[in-house]
Amino acid sequence: MNMQGLHEKKEGVILSVRNLSTSFFTGSGEVKAVNGVSFDLEAGKVLGIVGESGSGKSVTAYSILQILTHPGRIVGGQVLYKGVDLAKFSQRQMREIRGEQISIIFQDPMTSLNPTYTVGNQIGEAIRLHTSRRGSEVRDRIVELLTLVGINEPQKRADQYPHELSGGMRQRIMIAMAIACEPDILIADEPTTALDVTIQAQILELIQKLQDELGLAVIMITHDLGIIADMCDDIIVMYAGSIAERGSADDIFYNPHHEYTKGLLHSIPTMEKTDDMLIPIAGSPVDMLAMPAGCPFAPRCPSAMKVCMTDMPEELEIGDGHFASCWMNVKDMVMAEAGEQHE
Amino acid sequence: MLRYFLKRLGLALVTVGLIMTITFWAMNAVPGGPFEREKAPEPRVKAVLEARYGLDKPIGQQFVMYVGNVLRGDFGISLKTGREITTTILTGFKTSAKLGAMAIVVAVFFGLIFGMTAALFRNRFPDRLIIFLTTFFVSVPSFVLATLLLLVFSITLGWIPVWSATDRHMLLPVIALALYPMSYITRLTKSNLLDILGQDYIRTARAKGVAGWLIVVKHALRNALIPVITYLGPLTAYILTGSLVVETVFTLGGLGREFITAILQRDYPLIMGTTIFLSVIMIGMTLLSDLIYKIVDPRITFS
Ligand SMILES: Nc1ncnc2c1ncn2[C@@H]1O[C@H](COP(=O)(O)OP(=O)(O)OP(=O)(O)O)[C@@H](O)[C@H]1O
Ligand SMILES: [Mg+2]
Numbered sequence: 001m002n003m004q005g006l007h008e009k010k011e012g013v014i015l016s017v018r019n020l021s022t023s024f025f026t027g028s029g030e031v032k033a034v035n036g037v038s039f040d041l042e043a044g045k046v047l048g049i050v051g052e053s054g055s056g057k058s059v060t061a062y063s064i065l066q067i068l069t070h071p072g073r074i075v076g077g078q079v080l081y082k083g084v085d086l087a088k089f090s091q092r093q094m095r096e097i098r099g100e101q102i103s104i105i106f107q108d109p110m111t112s113l114n115p116t117y118t119v120g121n122q123i124g125e126a127i128r129l130h131t132s133r134r135g136s137e138v139r140d141r142i143v144e145l146l147t148l149v150g151i152n153e154p155q156k157r158a159d160q161y162p163h164e165l166s167g168g169m170r171q172r173i174m175i176a177m178a179i180a181c182e183p184d185i186l187i188a189d190e191p192t193t194a195l196d197v198t199i200q201a202q203i204l205e206l207i208q209k210l211q212d213e214l215g216l217a218v219i220m221i222t223h224d225l226g227i228i229a230d231m232c233d234d235i236i237v238m239y240a241g242s243i244a245e246r247g248s249a250d251d252i253f254y255n256p257h258h259e260y261t262k263g264l265l266h267s268i269p270t271m272e273k274t275d276d277m278l279i280p281i282a283g284s285p286v287d288m289l290a291m292p293a294g295c296p297f298a299p300r301c302p303s304a305m306k307v308c309m310t311d312m313p314e315e316l317e318i319g320d321g322h323f324a325s326c327w328m329n330v331k332d333m334v335m336a337e338a339g340e341q342h343e
Numbered sequence: 344m345l346r347y348f349l350k351r352l353g354l355a356l357v358t359v360g361l362i363m364t365i366t367f368w369a370m371n372a373v374p375g376g377p378f379e380r381e382k383a384p385e386p387r388v389k390a391v392l393e394a395r396y397g398l399d400k401p402i403g404q405q406f407v408m409y410v411g412n413v414l415r416g417d418f419g420i421s422l423k424t425g426r427e428i429t430t431t432i433l434t435g436f437k438t439s440a441k442l443g444a445m446a447i448v449v450a451v452f453f454g455l456i457f458g459m460t461a462a463l464f465r466n467r468f469p470d471r472l473i474i475f476l477t478t479f480f481v482s483v484p485s486f487v488l489a490t491l492l493l494l495v496f497s498i499t500l501g502w503i504p505v506w507s508a509t510d511r512h513m514l515l516p517v518i519a520l521a522l523y524p525m526s527y528i529t530r531l532t533k534s535n536l537l538d539i540l541g542q543d544y545i546r547t548a549r550a551k552g553v554a555g556w557l558i559v560v561k562h563a564l565r566n567a568l569i570p571v572i573t574y575l576g577p578l579t580a581y582i583l584t585g586s587l588v589v590e591t592v593f594t595l596g597g598l599g600r601e602f603i604t605a606i607l608q609r610d611y612p613l614i615m616g617t618t619i620f621l622s623v624i625m626i627g628m629t630l631l632s633d634l635i636y637k638i639v640d641p642r643i644t645f646s
Contacts, residue, residue, distance in 0.1 A: 065550060067546060067549045067550050069541070069546075091555065092554075094552075095552040095553075095554060096552065097552075098549070098550055098551060098552040099550065099551040099552040100552060103550070104550045106543060106546070106547065108543060111542065111543040111544065112543045112544055112546070112547045113544055113547065114544040114547070114548070114562055114566075115544070115566070115640075115641070115642055116565050116566055116639065116640060116641060122547075125548075125551060125553065126551045126552070129551065129552050129553065130552060161641045161642070163641070163642050174547070177547075177551065
């Protein structure tokens, strides 16, 4: 395998996930956490992944980096990074990718840092692993990174332990660690969920700023479509391990073609909508151990038809780069064709 | 930090004082005395002996005298052998310290190794074997284990001599003493390591590209060590009491044997000296384990 090519900068699509499926083989059966997911990520662009809790967003991210834990494993599909399939990589080969080409930050900055090492040490570890910097060069780089992520008194902070820093500050540390080796892709797995609202905005701003300055491609995972509206170029809507709809941010916001996406949009608070105008999606998420035969969203879908209960809809291209997996679209298309023939 | 340490030291001195007082009074409250045996000496002889060792004075006065002497570093002489208590204790302690230190090292070293192995091979053969053996060692009392070892390896198989000029005869006592704490540390390390390997910061380390073994050694083991360090205090207590039994079974002339003999013979100064000495070691080790704890876990603050 040509690992050398992976270090070159590349334009266009740098990550192409094809039909990715990941399952957890638990005592009570196979949990198909990710089920045939496909999407592309372009260099320097921001891709949002939204979906409610348990929809498989994190598992998708962990599958890309192969940091799944037992009993989870990739059961099918490809993760093409610059044309090379990472799903076929060994753990040893993946170590060259993680933190160097593709980095990730997590939901809970309180528990994601090792409590027994200083934050400088933990950032330095990434630098030493992937670069030839040693000694004072590492220290200089740590201070540079801390400054970059907006931490005051970087010299002092580097020698502090995680418990001495606030949640927002720890997430900045995580970000510093993630960008330490100038990766091509940054995956942010609900980076603000555990933080105060005021801090949330700051962290998102920081990620946007770094994305812009360093030309990172970002995968922004969230269950709150509202907070990433302004920053995403493309958006994927996930439901029960599958992609319900994907397209440009405009497609998703102004031309949604899946009932679940519509439901999500109705549940976003905005300036015009007051609390009692928000409509939460009725029903509860599917039982991942007993997936329905048809569309997983059908039991909760206001416009479900008979076919929705029995058959899984194919992904249909609605417009350029805009896909949805919903029988409604098939029906509309058939009706439109029938209408044409009628004339 | 220093203030905390001084405070702990002060408390430790108070504790030793209390132990000294309680032992002194309890020892004297038990009927009988050093010169009363089945074949009691003549009352006249006994009176002379008691006067010589100050045992004829009221207990309160005896206690004050004793404390005064101890403060001057004089622990008195043995009623039985006439040797200085300090000399007796230090001689006995040489053997006991060697035995205890070796047992602690063995227990911690193998406990960590077996615990790690069990965690990394969870639910597979090595784990099952280790858990089976440690369960066995934890549930069998040390005097049974000591006797069993002696019987099998020294008497039946004859592999290890009961006594030798080199330290080879220390092997079985060390094993007998170390098996229980080793098993305990194994189980402690295993459950901790499993818990820690599931923590978010381990995932962070993997996501950074750290190699699997380095994650265990650098990120997990250090955290898994913390409970083991807190166990060092109780471990010392176990080793101290355990050595009483083991030294007796293997007839090693250690402090434990000295102590038991002293109690059986009502050798008051020796009982006092040994008790004080053992409690100082015990308290010292607890203090030490607290300090190491602080070094390993930066979240601990002393106040
Ligand atoms: N270790 C595991 N064992 C069994 N099933 C798991 C495990 N981890 C995840 N899953 C399953 O995978 C599914 C997807 O989980 P995932 O963590 O990707 O959800 P998510 O979309 O990230 O949700 P959240 O918003 O809560 O983070 C869940 O329904 C869960 O049942
Ligand atoms: Mg998640």
